[in-house]
Structure formats: C-alpha cells, structure tokens
Amino acid sequence: MKDLNRREFGKLIGVAGAASVPLTGFGNFAIAQAAAKVVIIGGGAGGATVAHYLKKGSPKLDVTLVEPGKQYTTCFFSNLYLGGFRTYDSLVHRYDDLAKLGVKMVHELATGIDTAKKTVKLSGGRTLAYDNLVLSPGIDFKWESVPGYSAEAAEKMPHAYKAGPQTQLLKKQLEAMPDGGVVVMVNPPGPYRCPPGPYERMCMIAHHIKTKKPKSKLVVLDPKKDIISKGPVFKEAFEGIYKNIIEINLSTEIDSHAIARLDAKTMEIETKAGKKVKAAVANIIPAQKAGEIAAKAGVTEGDWCPVNGEDFSSKKAKDVYVLGDASIAAEMPKSAFSANSQAKVVANAIEAALAGKQKFPARYRNTCWSMLAPNNSVKVGANYTPKEGKLAPADGFVSKPGEDAALRKQTFEESLGWYSGIVSDIFAKKVS
Ligand SMILES: Cc1cc2nc3c(=O)[nH]c(=O)nc-3n(C[C@H](O)[C@H](O)[C@H](O)COP(=O)(O)OP(=O)(O)OC[C@H]3O[C@@H](n4cnc5c(N)ncnc54)[C@H](O)[C@@H]3O)c2cc1C
Known part of the structure; x- marks a missing residue:
C-alpha cells in the first residue's frame, strides 16, 4: 500500500472525533469573537493537532502554541529506528506549516498557570492571557x-x-x-x-x-x-x-x-x-505521570488529569482542556492516535465556545500497530464513546497468533500509511 494522503488518513480514522465536522463557514458570532485567545501547551500529537484544526476551522481565533522544541521527534516509529527499519531524520517534524496557517509559535516552556486569572507564565518571563487553555504536555517520569x-x-x-x-x-x-x-x-x-x-x-x-x-x-x-x-x-x-x-x-x-x-x-x-x-x-x-505543568496548573488528581469524556474539558478548572497522555481517558490507551482523535473533539468544543459553531457528539478512535519483524506487523484498535464516566470501547479488533505472512505484510504497509497520514494531520503538512 502506498503512503496515505490526508484524505485517505481521514477515511482510516473514520468516525474519529470531529473529523466529520465541517471546517468552514462562520456566523456573525465568530466575527464578534475574532480576538478570542486560545493558548495550547505542548506541540506534540495532541496539542499540534488542536492548533491545526482550530486555525483551519476558525482562522480568526488567536491561537498560540507553546512548545520549547523547534522540532518534534515522534516516539511513534522510534522503535523501528532502533530496529534499523527507519532513519532518525524520518521521525523529526517541524512547525513551519502550522506557523504558515497562522498559529503563533512560542518556543518556550510554560512555567506556571493561573486558572483563576487565566494566564500562562513563560520561561522567557512573558505572561500570556487566554480565553481557553489546552494542555497536552505528554508525560514526565516518576x-x-x-x-x-x-x-x-x-x-x-x-x-x-x-x-x-x-x-x-x-x-x-x-x-x-x-x-x-x-x-x-x-x-x-x-x-x-x-x-x-x-x-x-x-x-x-x-x-x-x-x-x-x-x-x-x-x-x-x-x-x-x-x-x-x-x-x-x-x-x-x-x-x-x-x-x-x-x-x-x-x-x-x-x-x-x-x-x-x-x-x-x-x-x-x-x-x-x-x-x-x-x-x-x-x-x-x-513509571509515568502527566507532564509536570499539569500539576502546577492544579488540574491533576494523583498522577493524571481527570476530564469529561464528552470534550476533554478539565474536571478541575474552567475553560481548560487536557488531552493526550496527560489525561485520564480510560479505556482509551495513551497513544498518538488517541491524542490526535481527542484533539479534534477539543477543537470542536472550543470552536463551539468561542466561534459560535455547532458542537458535535464526541466519537473517538484508536489503532496501535506494532512491528514484530521485517514485513510482519500486528494491530489492535477500537472506537470509543463517552458512557457512564468512561470512554467505552466498541467494534474492537486485534491481530491473532498464526496469521499468514501476507496479512502481516499488509498490516505493516498499513502502518507506514498511518504514520505519513498522521504526521501530516498533526503538523498541517501539505500532502501531494
Ligand atoms: C516507544 C514508543 C512508541 C510509540 N508508538 C506509538 C504508535 O505506534 N502509535 C501511537 O499512536 N502512539 C505511539 N506512542 C505513543 C505516543 O508517542 C504518545 O501517546 C503521544 O505522543 C501523546 O501525545 P501528547 O500530545 O499527549 O504528548 P507528546 O506527543 O509527548 O507532546 C507533548 C509535548 O509537550 C511539550 N511540553 C511538555 N511540557 C511543556 C511545558 N511546560 N511547556 C511547553 N511545552 C511542554 C513537550 O515538549 C512535547 O513536545 C509511542 C510512544 C513510545 C514511547
């Protein structure tokens, strides 16, 4: 299978989140709210996708992405680099296309958050004000x-x-x-x-x-x-x-x-x-916990951040969303696919709050591929919907022992397509 372009990746992720949400068309409300400020902390799988979808869907929103790195190296497929199946350079992605879309890139660390004053302190000394804050800081180690x-x-x-x-x-x-x-x-x-x-x-x-x-x-x-x-x-x-x-x-x-x-x-x-x-x-x-800035913001409970499954809004602070690895999203696994899927629901919720758009019911999806050997990969996945305080899985599938070589090769090729599709989707890369 050839590499997937973004449209094909969209088909692959199917019902995920707000992927089906129309991305154009503003009411007067959007124009009235043109200066609404969204600050996103963390330019990884979750945060960069939110920035992409917000700026694409509601260009008038003022979207700032705070991320210390000038480039992002994916954990996903880094095992393939260790195995000799991938170059290091193929894991590295820049923020240039997000910046071209109008996302304001701030390459600093967020050092403090005041959820009462709705401000973020940066390592360079500046303070940013927000209407909505998105936290996708990934993990830190215990x-x-x-x-x-x-x-x-x-x-x-x-x-x-x-x-x-x-x-x-x-x-x-x-x-x-x-x-x-x-x-x-x-x-x-x-x-x-x-x-x-x-x-x-x-x-x-x-x-x-x-x-x-x-x-x-x-x-x-x-x-x-x-x-x-x-x-x-x-x-x-x-x-x-x-x-x-x-x-x-x-x-x-x-x-x-x-x-x-x-x-x-x-x-x-x-x-x-x-x-x-x-x-x-x-x-x-x-052992791991939510990225440290989450605890500083006061949005953790134990090691992770409790959220409402309908839109990943924090259960601890108003106008704050937490997604990706840092959130408690059971039974969704902590994965880039999950974070990317959650990001589209978060973007839709913010557009509904700040740009007068319709809020759609949340639907999420995840698939995780793993490479076992050359041309031999396996996968597991499911769709998820909010139910009784959890994200309940449905339509799950998992590779089985004893599958033939052709199926395993097909699964490997599908994973290559997924990788090129998801990095385009996260970082707003142009696909030919
Ligand atoms: C070996 C390995 C293999 C994996 N394989 C897969 C796979 O095949 N498929 C899959 O779907 N997932 C895979 N994953 C999981 C995937 O990498 C994560 O689940 C995903 O990156 C989570 O996205 P995130 O946005 O929560 O965090 P991240 O992608 O880690 O992004 C967090 C970002 O926040 C930034 N940040 C942190 N603190 C601050 C702060 N204070 N101020 C500003 N910025 C901050 C960091 O610099 C970072 O760039 C794998 C992970 C590992 C380790």
Whole structure:
C-alpha cells in the first residue's frame, strides 16, 4: 500500500472525533469573537493537532502554541529506528506549516498557570492571557519508581521513552555493544504511554541482536504479571522468531520483578524477587505521570488529569482542556492516535465556545500497530464513546497468533500509511 494522503488518513480514522465536522463557514458570532485567545501547551500529537484544526476551522481565533522544541521527534516509529527499519531524520517534524496557517509559535516552556486569572507564565518571563487553555504536555517520569535511577543515570541507561537524544543514545549503545553483551530492559508499571511500546521495542532490539550480535541476548524485567496489549501475538514472536534471544521475566506476584536497586556505575540491576543482572546496555522505562505543568496548573488528581469524556474539558478548572497522555481517558490507551482523535473533539468544543459553531457528539478512535519483524506487523484498535464516566470501547479488533505472512505484510504497509497520514494531520503538512 502506498503512503496515505490526508484524505485517505481521514477515511482510516473514520468516525474519529470531529473529523466529520465541517471546517468552514462562520456566523456573525465568530466575527464578534475574532480576538478570542486560545493558548495550547505542548506541540506534540495532541496539542499540534488542536492548533491545526482550530486555525483551519476558525482562522480568526488567536491561537498560540507553546512548545520549547523547534522540532518534534515522534516516539511513534522510534522503535523501528532502533530496529534499523527507519532513519532518525524520518521521525523529526517541524512547525513551519502550522506557523504558515497562522498559529503563533512560542518556543518556550510554560512555567506556571493561573486558572483563576487565566494566564500562562513563560520561561522567557512573558505572561500570556487566554480565553481557553489546552494542555497536552505528554508525560514526565516518576524517577523514584526505580531506586537508583535518575535523570543523570538516564545519560548512561537511557529510557528512550521521550524521543530525541535519548533514542539516539540507546541506538548508539546497541550498535557499540560487543557481541555477547546482555541488553536489559526494565518495563514500566501501568498506566504508561503506548501500552504495546515496550513489547514492540523488545522485538526491535531482538531483531538487532539476531542480525548483528548473535551471541547477545535481551533480558526483560517487568513489574506486571502479563503483557497488557496484544499479549498472544507478542508471546508468539518471543517464543518463535526470537527464541533463545529474549528472556522475559513477568512478575509472578504484583511487582515481584519491579526493581529493588540499580547501579548506573556498575550496570547491575536487581529485582524485588532477587533476580540480578549485569547489563552491557540498559533501557530503563520508569513509571509515568502527566507532564509536570499539569500539576502546577492544579488540574491533576494523583498522577493524571481527570476530564469529561464528552470534550476533554478539565474536571478541575474552567475553560481548560487536557488531552493526550496527560489525561485520564480510560479505556482509551495513551497513544498518538488517541491524542490526535481527542484533539479534534477539543477543537470542536472550543470552536463551539468561542466561534459560535455547532458542537458535535464526541466519537473517538484508536489503532496501535506494532512491528514484530521485517514485513510482519500486528494491530489492535477500537472506537470509543463517552458512557457512564468512561470512554467505552466498541467494534474492537486485534491481530491473532498464526496469521499468514501476507496479512502481516499488509498490516505493516498499513502502518507506514498511518504514520505519513498522521504526521501530516498533526503538523498541517501539505500532502501531494
Ligand atoms: C516507544 C514508543 C512508541 C510509540 N508508538 C506509538 C504508535 O505506534 N502509535 C501511537 O499512536 N502512539 C505511539 N506512542 C505513543 C505516543 O508517542 C504518545 O501517546 C503521544 O505522543 C501523546 O501525545 P501528547 O500530545 O499527549 O504528548 P507528546 O506527543 O509527548 O507532546 C507533548 C509535548 O509537550 C511539550 N511540553 C511538555 N511540557 C511543556 C511545558 N511546560 N511547556 C511547553 N511545552 C511542554 C513537550 O515538549 C512535547 O513536545 C509511542 C510512544 C513510545 C514511547
């Protein structure tokens, strides 16, 4: 299948969110509200999509996107880079097309939010006022969840779970590792971004070992008792394609293979169950929480941000929306597809509030593809609607063990199309 253009991606995401919402046509209300200000924090899968759809649908809205990076590196497909199936450059995207649409790009960090005064403080010292605020800051790490691990230790034992230099570091270490070296992966407890992400990464690292370092192996320490997404197809790959390469230690009791201690100097890691491993390369993925700015804004409850499933408005602050990984969107998984789908509903809700547009019932969709081996990918997905305080899944589907090679190849090609479609949709890229 060739790469999808935006129209084809639209068909793929089908009923997602407000994708079906008409994007043109203003009433007098919109003109009266021309100066309404929307500030969006976080230029990733969620925030950049909101900026795109707001500016495309209601050009007169004053839309500011606050994002420290001048370019965004996708976590999605970063495992394929680790496996040697993707260049690093192919993961990197700029904000130029959003700026051309009229989105005001502010490359600073939001350092404080006053939801009573409706203002955002920036690292450069300025303060922005808003009518509506959108938070899509992704995740931050709970370093203390892995005793001995820290931001400093991550320079030696990368997490590679926020894409960028960390991903490059892990790739460099895997390439430099002597044949026979042991790669250790520490998987996170739930909830975390991209439920199948660590297991896809295991396949990609195992593929690297199989093809480049045949005397090496991958030892995985997992605080969970089972694989929480696409378990049967991953297990089939671990026991088949990667037999004798992957050793996965799932916990027999809750947390038994959570980390008791880790030493970044000696590269020794020990689990609560007493399993000890010395790593040549260590990939440590700690427990996660909403990006720190969410807690500073006072919109968290525990580690994550409670929202109303009808439009992702915050349950904690008026005129604030929180979407993507930072939000509590159960049972939607924390994924780029989810964030992109939620963003269209948020944009529609803001247009209804500030530009006099009709508000449509929320419908969401997610699909997560994972690459197991060359031309061999699997997927899981569902549609979601708000129901009794949750986002209830319907029409779910998941790849099954034993599928034939042609179907797996088709699923892989579909994932390539999805990637090019979604990055165009997020960053308002022109597609030919
Ligand atoms: C290895 C891996 C593989 C994955 N594979 C897939 C996949 O195949 N499919 C899929 O759908 N999803 C996948 N994901 C998940 C996906 O990357 C995330 O779910 C998605 O990026 C979430 O979007 P977001 O907008 O919530 O956060 P992000 O995309 O992380 O964006 C958050 C942005 O906010 C910015 N920010 C944070 N704090 C501030 C602040 N104070 N001020 C200003 N800006 C701030 C950050 O710089 C960042 O750019 C994967 C993730 C990983 C780690």
